[in-house]
Amino acid sequence: MATAQETMPGVPARANEKNDELTAVSGIISPVEILRIAWEGVVRNKVRSLLTMLGVIIGVAAVIIMIAISAGTEATIADQIEGLGTNLIFIQASFGRGGPGGGGDTGPSLVFDDTAVVESVAGVTGTAVDQTSVQNVKADGATLTDVSLMGTTTDFPSVRDVAVADGRFFNQTEVDRSAKVAVLGAGLAADLFGESNPIGQSITVGTTKLGVIGVAAEKGVVGNTDFDAMLYVPITLVFDKFTPTMFRQFAGDRVRLIYVQIEEGADMDAVIQQIQLKLAVSKGVTVDELPFTMQTQQDIIDTQGATTAAFRSLLAWVAGVSLIVGGIGIMNIMLVSVTERTREIGIRQSVGATPTDIRLQFLTEAVMLSLVGGLIGVATGVGGSILFGLTSDMRTVIVPSSILLAFGSAALVGILFGFFPANKAAQLDPIEALRHE
Amino acid sequence: MNNQPIIQTENLRKVYGMGDIQVAALGGVDIRIDEGEFVAVMGPSGSGKSTLMNILGCLDRPTDGRYLLAGDDVSGLNKVQLASIRNRRIGFIFQSFNLLSRTSALRNVMLPLVYKREGQLSPKAREEKAMAALEAVGLADRANHEPNEMSGGQRQRVAIARALVNDPVLVMADEPTGNLDTKTGDEIMTLLHELHGRGRTILMVTHEQYIADQTERTIVLVDGRLHTDAANGDK
Numbered sequence: 001m002a003t004a005q006e007t008m009p010g011v012p013a014r015a016n017e018k019n020d021e022l023t024a025v026s027g028i029i030s031p032v033e034i035l036r037i038a039w040e041g042v043v044r045n046k047v048r049s050l051l052t053m054l055g056v057i058i059g060v061a062a063v064i065i066m067i068a069i070s071a072g073t074e075a076t077i078a079d080q081i082e083g084l085g086t087n088l089i090f091i092q093a094s095f096g097r098g099g100p101g102g103g104g105d106t107g108p109s110l111v112f113d114d115t116a117v118v119e120s121v122a123g124v125t126g127t128a129v130d131q132t133s134v135q136n137v138k139a140d141g142a143t144l145t146d147v148s149l150m151g152t153t154t155d156f157p158s159v160r161d162v163a164v165a166d167g168r169f170f171n172q173t174e175v176d177r178s179a180k181v182a183v184l185g186a187g188l189a190a191d192l193f194g195e196s197n198p199i200g201q202s203i204t205v206g207t208t209k210l211g212v213i214g215v216a217a218e219k220g221v222v223g224n225t226d227f228d229a230m231l232y233v234p235i236t237l238v239f240d241k242f243t244p245t246m247f248r249q250f251a252g253d254r255v256r257l258i259y260v261q262i263e264e265g266a267d268m269d270a271v272i273q274q275i276q277l278k279l280a281v282s283k284g285v286t287v288d289e290l291p292f293t294m295q296t297q298q299d300i301i302d303t304q305g306a307t308t309a310a311f312r313s314l315l316a317w318v319a320g321v322s323l324i325v326g327g328i329g330i331m332n333i334m335l336v337s338v339t340e341r342t343r344e345i346g347i348r349q350s351v352g353a354t355p356t357d358i359r360l361q362f363l364t365e366a367v368m369l370s371l372v373g374g375l376i377g378v379a380t381g382v383g384g385s386i387l388f389g390l391t392s393d394m395r396t397v398i399v400p401s402s403i404l405l406a407f408g409s410a411a412l413v414g415i416l417f418g419f420f421p422a423n424k425a426a427q428l429d430p431i432e433a434l435r436h437e
Numbered sequence: 438m439n440n441q442p443i444i445q446t447e448n449l450r451k452v453y454g455m456g457d458i459q460v461a462a463l464g465g466v467d468i469r470i471d472e473g474e475f476v477a478v479m480g481p482s483g484s485g486k487s488t489l490m491n492i493l494g495c496l497d498r499p500t501d502g503r504y505l506l507a508g509d510d511v512s513g514l515n516k517v518q519l520a521s522i523r524n525r526r527i528g529f530i531f532q533s534f535n536l537l538s539r540t541s542a543l544r545n546v547m548l549p550l551v552y553k554r555e556g557q558l559s560p561k562a563r564e565e566k567a568m569a570a571l572e573a574v575g576l577a578d579r580a581n582h583e584p585n586e587m588s589g590g591q592r593q594r595v596a597i598a599r600a601l602v603n604d605p606v607l608v609m610a611d612e613p614t615g616n617l618d619t620k621t622g623d624e625i626m627t628l629l630h631e632l633h634g635r636g637r638t639i640l641m642v643t644h645e646q647y648i649a650d651q652t653e654r655t656i657v658l659v660d661g662r663l664h665t666d667a668a669n670g671d672k
């Protein structure tokens with residue numbers, strides 16, 4: 001062949017090599033190549049890859065969002081410790097007693113005059129009452145339904161740690177005279193008056209016209225109270241204008257709650273005992289018969305904490321299950337992929353790929369898919385957490401370690417659930433695989 | 438130089454199936470093929486041609502008998518060892534090309550180098566070697582094309598480049614022209630003749646007498662046994 005020399009310059013005549021190492025197959029193929037082969041497998045069928053990753057994306061995003069919600073709830077509780085005010089006791093009529101409609105109830109109820117009894121106890125520095133009802137409120141341009149109207153007393157801002165941003169809170173004279181004055185929560189003020197200054201304007205609550213004298217500073221939601229949506233009026237005005245006459249005649253000046261502020265460093269338990277004793281005496285019952293519950297802020301925080309712990313373990317379960325579902329998704333589609341790519345596997349085997357090479361290829365692909373899925377999941381989770389915090393009334397706090405946790409679990413899921421398909425691929429017989437259509 | 442044996446078999450047998458129903462696909466075959474020979478394998482369908490090619494190509498193991506490849510007994514090797522032998526010593530050319538789809542010609546040709554363990558080449562050297570093999574089959578300008586962008590003849594030439602890139606002692610071609618029209622088939626045969634001219638040992642299955650006639654020697658199998666084994670007349 002005269003042309004051979006010219007047309008085949010790249011292929012030298014075969015050197016007469018000595019192959020002594022037939023039995024010892026040493027060395028592995030380059031890790032860079034394994035990564036490259038796996039990556040080619042991922043991008044060659046993008047839709048399939050995306051479907052494979054979907055479960056992991058959802059799982060990882062779920063882990064991050066749920067931990068963010070849980071951390072947000074904890075942060076809210078931490079804020080409540082401050083928001084509740086220090087050294088606070090809540091006196092509340094026991095469940096089923098003293099509420100409106102509790103007619104026929106013969107036990108004593110919690111009334112406004114009880115505050116005087118409570119204040120006479122040594123160690124008590126202040127009290128405030130809380131009698132809340134729901135009213136319609138009209139202002140110049142706006143009408144709002146279902147506004148929480150809170151009747152309270154002058155110490156409320158200090159006892160509940162609510163600052164007045166504009167104007168002032170009502171004073172004792174106004175409480176004594178049932179003055180038609182109102183202080184608006186920050187959000188309520190904005191809803192009713194927008195940008196304009198509410199101070200000096202009037203609003204109509206139900207059928208009663210009130211003058212706005214103050215706007216509270218923003219405080220947000222504490223416990224289940226949205227302070228910013230509140231409308232504060234003197235408690236006496238609530239009795240006069242917003243309590244049905246028949247009910248008032250029958251039940252007296254009932255209040256839902258009395259907040260009691262205790263001196264710094266005072267013995268809580270001793271003060272509570274004294275309050276119970278004095279209230280019992282004034283009502284003419286024994287302490288055991290007194291139908292009130294006394295909660296400290298610590299009690300409330302503990303209750304909330306227990307709820308959050310239960311919530312968190314539920315979320316952990318949901319997140320764990322979704323990651324497992326994601327893993328099963330990877331396994332299923334990888335199994336389909338191995339079948340679809342039997343011919344490819346046969347071709348690789350025919351040019352010298354060992355079972356280990358094939359196993360590594362598919363395992364790397366599974367891990368790669370779950371890591372890429374994990375990355376997308378992290379982005380979705382972080383974005384979702386922020387969005388969820390903005391659009392719902394739940395708070396979210398993104399915890400950096402949750403990102404690591406979710407990402408790590410995704411990698412683990414890839415290895416665990418990639419193993420079975422990878423093994424299946426590795427065990428294919430080269431002849432069968434090449435014959436596969 | 439041309440009398441070193443590349444293939445030597447002794448009583449090569451392959452039995453399929455277990456228990457009562459057994460099919461002897463190969464019933465004791467002795468052949469010797471020397472370095473630099475170009476041999477055609479013929480025979481009716483079911484006569485054991487593919488079975489023989491699979492064993493000689495180290496894709497499968499014989500049930501019985503011995504197979505020496507370039508002097509080394511490979512009949513008892515395990516899967517991993519066989520993979521390594523295929524990688525180092527054998528180049529396959531298939532009827533249906535068997536290229537990786539959605540993968541460039543260059544990447545396809547590089548494949549055997551990727552799975553090479555001993556004396557691994559750098560990525561750059563791999564690429565250069567694959568490029569040289571593509572040049573040798575006249576497809577340097579198609580290096581970045583994928584198989585679906587090529588004609589059948591071009592695909593088979595990519596497959597030939599892949600079969601050569603690892604510098605094998607033996608090139609196995611199972612009906613390399615079977616899926617091609619006569620003209621393209623002739624081009625592929627020309628390429629195989631060039632390889633042969635460069636000293637390659639080629640074993641080729643074919644159904645076409647005129648193709649077999651172009652080789653130096655024709656082996657005919659019937660019912661898993663050697664029927665005839667004769668040098669072709671001067672061409």
Ligand SMILES: Nc1ncnc2c1ncn2[C@@H]1O[C@H](COP(=O)(O)OP(=O)(O)O)[C@@H](O)[C@H]1O
Pocket residue numbers: 453454460461462480481482483484485486487488489
């Ligand atoms: N995997 C297998 N299992 C069982 N029998 C097989 C298998 N492969 C081939 N055979 C049988 O072995 C014999 C030879 O087949 P084969 O080598 O494919 O012949 P050819 O390639 O000459 O057509 C046939 O009878 C065939 O049915």
Ligand SMILES: [Mg+2]
Pocket residue numbers: 486487488
């Ligand atoms: Mg066949």
